[in-house]
Amino acid sequence: MERWHNRVAVVTGASSGIGATFVKYLANNGMITVGLARRKERIEALRDDVKDEAKARIHAIKCDITNETEVVAVFKEIESKYGPVAVLVNNAGVVRHSDLLKENNSQDIRAVIDTNVYGIVWSTREAFRSMKAQGDDGHVFLINSAVGHVVPYLPNNSLNIYPPSKHAVTVLAEMYRQEFQNYNTKIKITSISPGAVRSEIINEEIVKLMDNNVLDPENIADALIYCLQTPPNVQIHELTIKPLGEKF
Template sequence: MERWQNRVAVVTGASSGIGAACVKYLANNGMVVVGLARRKERIDALKDQVEPSARDRVHAIKCDLQDEQQIIAAFKEIESKYGPVAVLVNNAGIVRGTNLVDENNSLDIRAVINTNVLGVADCTREAFRSMKVSGDGHVFIINSIAGHSVPRIPNTSLNIYPPSKHAVTAMTEIYRQEFFNLNTKVKVTSISPGAVDTEIISEEMKVNIENAPFLKGEDVADALLYCLQTPPHVQIHELTIKPVGEMF
């Protein structure tokens, strides 16, 4: 992690689950970490969960990733207060349990697309402004196994969540090509976990996959650190992580 010491990492959806774990792991390993989320107070509380020497490296900005103007303002604030962005963790994601064919579900569908797809596009565009100046950086997309095949969960529809994750799978390759074409050494990595025990999985869904194994947010954060520590000439494009015995 030597090359990333005291450089700025931005983590979206940082108030819980995978995002909160990434904030703690990155701060404990020497990075200045800015968490973005609607529940800013939860990110502030993470300062008490990191090593004492890392507490001053954890910062929080309230930001709704469904609002492009809030994203633009947040990244301007980050660059002004903390410096250029070196690492971006596109973690924020939501799922809605309604059916695609249900009436009056348009708000659910748009919320998922705006967060899971457009939020990634907006945040990556804003972070890349810093990265293209320095010539290096690392963009992470916390994807899902649902971004590669559609899991079948009994009595459950994942609505437009799998299509949104298939979109970021394609975006990962587009970013790889663009970063190269623009003569940078910026890396992009998609991390696709199986089931993770976070708030995104509703209690109803847990009942439908009763006794299924789950990953922890820390498992994904640990994998992210591994990818971040690869040499400059090595890029892990896709990393899939599943709990042992997963049914999907």
Template sequence: MERWENRVAVVTGASSGIGAAIAKYLAKNKLVTVNLDINMEGYKALLAEVNAEVRKRMHHIKCNVRKEDEINAAFREIEKKYGPVAVLVNNAGVLGDSFLLSENNSGEMLKVLETNLLAAVYCTREAFRSMKANDIDGHVFMISSISGHNVPIMPNNPLNLYPPTKFALRALTEMYRQEFLSQNTKIKVTCISPGGVKANLLNHPGNIAPPLPTELNADTIADLLIYCLQTQPDVQIHDVIIKPMGKSVC
């Protein structure tokens, strides 16, 4: 991990869950981490979990990742305050609270689409601009989901556009791989698709399904991301599924 020390890593939605675990692990590995999220209180709670040395490497910029102009402004602020971006983790994601066939749910569907997919597009564009301009062989991560491989059967729970957006992140991963190559860069892109994770989106108030029999810990996802970062320059882990042991369908 030495080559990543003091480099800037941007994580969207790092105020809780998988994103929080990833931000903490990156900072512990001596990267300067910046959380883009509208939830500042959650990130303050995260800071209380780490020691002073790690805490000084963890930063937060209030940013609604559904808004392109706020993302663009945040990346300009990051470069000015902390330096060029070397790692981007597109983690922000939400579930909808309505079924696709529900009436008057256009706003709900747009929220899921903007948060889960368009935010990743805007952030990756800005991160790439920073990496390219500063000749950085960076790494972009897409945090997808097992539901981006197989749509789960959950008839009583509104998944809304969540599975389609997670399928799209996997498609984006290959598209970015090709574009990074065509731009004569060595920037890597990795898609991570977790199965059931403790305290993840499936535990939101609108979900009435029982808990999964076995679930991953968010720290496990963060550990996998660190492993991907440590690969040799000529190795790219492109698309990986990580599931909990046991009988869980996820």
């Protein structure tokens, strides 16, 4: 992690679950870490859970990543306060469990697409602008899902537009790989696709269906740190992580 010391990492959806764990891991590993979320105070509270010398490296900015104008302004604020972005972790994501065929479900569908797809597009565009301005390296992570590759059948539990939104993330990873290359940069792209992770967006019914075989947020954060430590000529394009015993 030495090459990333005192460089800026941005984590979206940083107020809980995997995102909060990413913030702590990155700060503990020497990065100036900026967490973005609607609940800014929960990011600030993460300072209590890191090493003393890492506390000052955690910063929080309130941001709705579905709002393009707000995202543009926030990334400019990050650059002016902390420096150019070196690592972006697109972690923010939501899931809705109502059926696609249910009437009056437009709000649920838009919430998922706006967060899981557009949120990545706006954030990655702005991070890339910052990375390109300060040099040719950097690393962008897309926190995808195993359902972005294969859709499980969950009796009486519709995942709504969530799996299609994650399939879009799978394709976005390849599009970014090609575009980073076309712009003659050495910026890496990594899509991490976990199975079920213990978090606020996984309901207890699904956990029971899986006989409690779920991942912990720390398992995903360990993988992220591993990817960041790969040599400059190595790109982990797709990493799928499943809990032992997962049925799907």
